[in-house]
Amino acid sequence: MISVTNICKSFHGKEVLKGVSLDILEGETLAIIGRSGSGKSVLMKHIIGLLQPDSGTVTVDGININNVSYAELRSIRQHFGVLFQGGALFDSMNAFDNVAFPLRTFTSMSEKEVSNVVKNCLDMVELPDVGKKLPSELSGGMQKRVALARAVALRPRYVLYDEPTSGLDPETSNTIDELIQSLADQLNVTSIVITHDMHSVLNVADKAAFVHEGRMQWTGTIPELHASEDRILKRFVKANEYLIGV
Amino acid sequence: MIAVTKKLLLNPFQALGRYSQLLFKAFGAVPEFGTYKKNLWEQMVRIGVDSMPIVMLAAAFSGAVTTVQTSYQLVSPLIPRSIIGSIVVPSMVLELGAVVTGFILAGRVGARIAAELGTMRVTEQIDALEAMGLNSIGYLIVPRVIAGIVMFPILYIAACFVGIGGGMLVGHMGGFVPMGEFVDGAREFFQPFDPIFGIIKSLVFGFIITSISCFMGYYTKGGAEGVGRATTQAAVASCVFLLIADLILAATLL
Numbered sequence: 179m180i181s182v183t184n185i186c187k188s189f190h191g192k193e194v195l196k197g198v199s200l201d202i203l204e205g206e207t208l209a210i211i212g213r214s215g216s217g218k219s220v221l222m223k224h225i226i227g228l229l230q231p232d233s234g235t236v237t238v239d240g241i242n243i244n245n246v247s248y249a250e251l252r253s254i255r256q257h258f259g260v261l262f263q264g265g266a267l268f269d270s271m272n273a274f275d276n277v278a279f280p281l282r283t284f285t286s287m288s289e290k291e292v293s294n295v296v297k298n299c300l301d302m303v304e305l306p307d308v309g310k311k312l313p314s315e316l317s318g319g320m321q322k323r324v325a326l327a328r329a330v331a332l333r334p335r336y337v338l339y340d341e342p343t344s345g346l347d348p349e350t351s352n353t354i355d356e357l358i359q360s361l362a363d364q365l366n367v368t369s370i371v372i373t374h375d376m377h378s379v380l381n382v383a384d385k386a387a388f389v390h391e392g393r394m395q396w397t398g399t400i401p402e403l404h405a406s407e408d409r410i411l412k413r414f415v416k417a418n419e420y421l422i423g424v
Numbered sequence: 425m426i427a428v429t430k431k432l433l434l435n436p437f438q439a440l441g442r443y444s445q446l447l448f449k450a451f452g453a454v455p456e457f458g459t460y461k462k463n464l465w466e467q468m469v470r471i472g473v474d475s476m477p478i479v480m481l482a483a484a485f486s487g488a489v490t491t492v493q494t495s496y497q498l499v500s501p502l503i504p505r506s507i508i509g510s511i512v513v514p515s516m517v518l519e520l521g522a523v524v525t526g527f528i529l530a531g532r533v534g535a536r537i538a539a540e541l542g543t544m545r546v547t548e549q550i551d552a553l554e555a556m557g558l559n560s561i562g563y564l565i566v567p568r569v570i571a572g573i574v575m576f577p578i579l580y581i582a583a584c585f586v587g588i589g590g591g592m593l594v595g596h597m598g599g600f601v602p603m604g605e606f607v608d609g610a611r612e613f614f615q616p617f618d619p620i621f622g623i624i625k626s627l628v629f630g631f632i633i634t635s636i637s638c639f640m641g642y643y644t645k646g647g648a649e650g651v652g653r654a655t656t657q658a659a660v661a662s663c664v665f666l667l668i669a670d671l672i673l674a675a676t677l678l
Contacts, residue, residue, distance in 0.1 A: 226555050248559075256557035266552035269543070280556050283459060332556075 179204055180336065180368070184410030185224055187217075194220050196250065196392040197234070207362050207369040209383035210375070217392045218372045219263070223368065226237065226258050227251045238336075256284060259329030259337040259367075261321055265321035265346060266311040271298070273324045274309035280332050299327035303357055319350035330361055331396070338360065339371045343378045355381040374416035379403075388414065443639050446561065450569065453562025466565035469532050471568070471634070472575030478532065480586045486520045487512060487587030488594035495600035495609040495641030509609030512591040517618045518678075523670060526629040529576065530662035534637035537568055541641025542651035548632050550642070565638040569631060572602050576625050576630030583621065596627040598607075621677055628669050633662045 180202040187195040194217045202208050212218050223229040224236055227243045231241055235242050247252070267276045281287055287295070298304050303323040313321055329337055339358060343351035359382050362369050369389045373383060377385055379400075386403050386409060388396040388411050396408045406412065494511045552559040564634050588610070595601040601609075620662060640658040644650045 202526055223551075228551055228554055251556040251557065254557075255555055258555060260552065260555040262548040262555075264547055266548040268549055268552075270548075283556070283558060338555075 180225060180370075181226065181235075181237045182221070182235070182342075183235045185221075185231040185236065187220055187224065187229065187231050189424075190376065194392055195224075195231070198389065198394045199234075200387055200394060200397065202367055202368060202370060205366060206384045207358070207371065207377040207382055209371045209386045210374055210389060210419070211374060211379055211414070212389035213374060216389045218374075218389050219340055221389065222368055222370065222372050226255055226260060226338065233284075247344060256332065257335045259332065261322065261329045261337070261339045261342055263341045265313070265325035267325055267328070268320055268347060269313055271304070271312075272309065273311050273313070273316065276313070276324060277331050279327045279330065288365060289327035295331060296327075299346070301325045302330070302361070302365070304353070311396065319346050319353070326354075326357060326361070330365060332346070333365060336368045339369065339373075341373055341375075343373065344369060344373050351375065351378060352381070353397055354378075356407050358382045372420070374414075376415055377423050390414075429461035436647045439515060440660050442643065443635075446565070446639055446642065446644050447635060450565045452653055453462065453559050453566050453604040456562045459558065460567045461565050463563060464570055467576055468572035469569045470536075471529070471656065472485055472578055475529060475532055475575075475579060476582065479528055479583050482528055482555035483516075483521065483525050483583035483587035484590035486524050487516055487589065488590030490520065490587075491595040491600060492598065495595065495598075502607070504609075505611065506605040506609030508595055508601045509592070509606035509611075510613040511609075512595075513588055513610035514613060514618055516584050516587040516591070517622050518646055519670075521580050522622050522625045523666070524587075525576065525583045525626070526666045527663060528627075529572075529579070530588045530633050531665060532594050534633045534658045535574070535655045535677075537637035538636060538641035539651055539655045541565075541638060542644035542654040545642065545644045546647050546651060554652075561642070562640040565635075565642065568590065568638055569634045572634030574630075576633075579627035580622060584619070621673070625673050629666055630674060632665050632669055636662050636665060647651070 182198060182200040184197045184199050185195055185199055189371060198217070206375070208220050210221060220229060222419050223302050224231055227236070228353070230244055231381060235244055237243065238257070241254065242253055243254055267273070268279065271279065274296055280290050280297055281292045285318065296304070296309070300308060300309060305320060305323050305327070308316060316324065342354050342358065355378050358369060358371065361367060367381070371378070373379060374392065383400060385397065385399050390410050396406060396411045398406065492510045494508045498507055523639075529674060541550070543566070550560050550564070570663065579619070592603055592606045595606050596603045637658040640654040644654040671678055
């Protein structure tokens with residue numbers, strides 16, 4: 179379980195997070211939604227300890243990650259898989275080596291075992307034949323799928339998705355959504371999806387948390403989202419041109 | 425106005441503080457050799473082996489030009505021609521071998537390191553390494569700095585040999601000084617500490633160029649423009665600090 183308690187964060191005097199609290203339960207898929215610049219990605223970076231809050235705490239399985247050594251933090255991070263907004267694949271490596279990278283770095287697997295796991299992961303994201311291609315030879319959607327394969331290669335307990343469908347066409351977005359769902363089912367992972375794409379939220383999430391101007395404006399299940407009377411949340415949903423319930 | 429002045433005055437100290445912090449973290453990551461040994465080998469090839477042709481070319485021409493200019497300035501029946509060897513060789517060993525190699529590496533290697541790490545920063549590849557649980561400083565910076573420290577002296581030694589060879593060849597072929605006299609002159613004024621000084625200098629230069637470039641690249645901000653800025657700053661700052669270190673080492677060790 180991940181608990182975010184009252185975290186505040188400022189950059190150069192500008193408050194980005196103003197006391198955000200959130201609980202993410204084991205096995206659930208939570209979507210963190212909000213407008214661009216509302217602090218979603220900053221919140222995600224706090225969850226894996228890439229940023230330190232000015233105040234407040236983040237606990238992962240009961241361990242306050244803001245109060246541990248760098249070595250301990252790194253070992254906690256190995257329970258996470260992260261899909262970054264642009265994929266963040268290593269340019270100098272082909273798709274196979276990108277997926278193999280965490281396996282070669284953190285496990286003592288033989289090259290044959292690594293190869294089998296990589297093939298499974300690439301099959302899982304429906305890209306079995308791209309192993310030899312460099313990231314620059316892949317489309318945006320394919321890069322995200324390879325990055326997803328890399329994120330789950332070590333079978334993490336938590337997977338974080340930062341804007342997984344941004345910049346993708348609707349069909350590819352659907353494919354990514356289906357992958358998120360199937361990975362959550364197959365691997366029984368806890369998923370945190372940062373997005374402003376309501377279509378994606380309704381496709382994949384069990385719960386949603388709405389961040390507005392650095393504050394946690396609303397949290398609830400998807401049926402509760404449909405019924406919510408929160409004015410700001412309703413405006414955000416409407417702006418997504420999605421009519422809930424229709 | 426006060427804020428701008430304060431910023432201008434504080435920025436160099438802030439940068440120095442962050443640079444020292446980065447180095448401290450990098451030294452802390454040295455024991456994790458297992459995670460970056462493959463990367464270290466790659467960097468040694470890129471920094472050392474790949475730079476060899478351009479360093480050789482520059483060194484050969486530096487030696488040749490020094491020979492021609494020395495003979496032009498000292499042409500007199502009263503001065504023995506062997507003096508050319510006794511000027512060209514210490515010039516290469518004490519100064520030109522290390523400084524020419526340093527400037528080339530600052531441009532070639534420094535800019536590449538800053539662009540590479542800068543791009544990794546703005547495309548979140550460094551965040552991805554950290555998010556996996558890897559020490560990004562250990563993985564990216566330590567191998568580059570070690571490779572610089574190891575390969576620079578090798579490039580320096582090669583530059584000295586090629587530079588002296590180039591000077592000797594041009595002196596002989598151009599009729600400025602026969603090879604035998606060139607060698608006699610070089611032997612007459614040879615100081616055993618000179619090559620040791622050159623190697624000490626090249627170790628320091630290797631550290632300066634790679635560590636400054638890594639620092640500029642690792643903390644890049646602001647997309648493609650930021651990468652461009654970091655690349656330029658890395659090359660310029662490496663050259664400036666290389667010259668400062670050159671003077672300090674000469675003043676303290678010679």
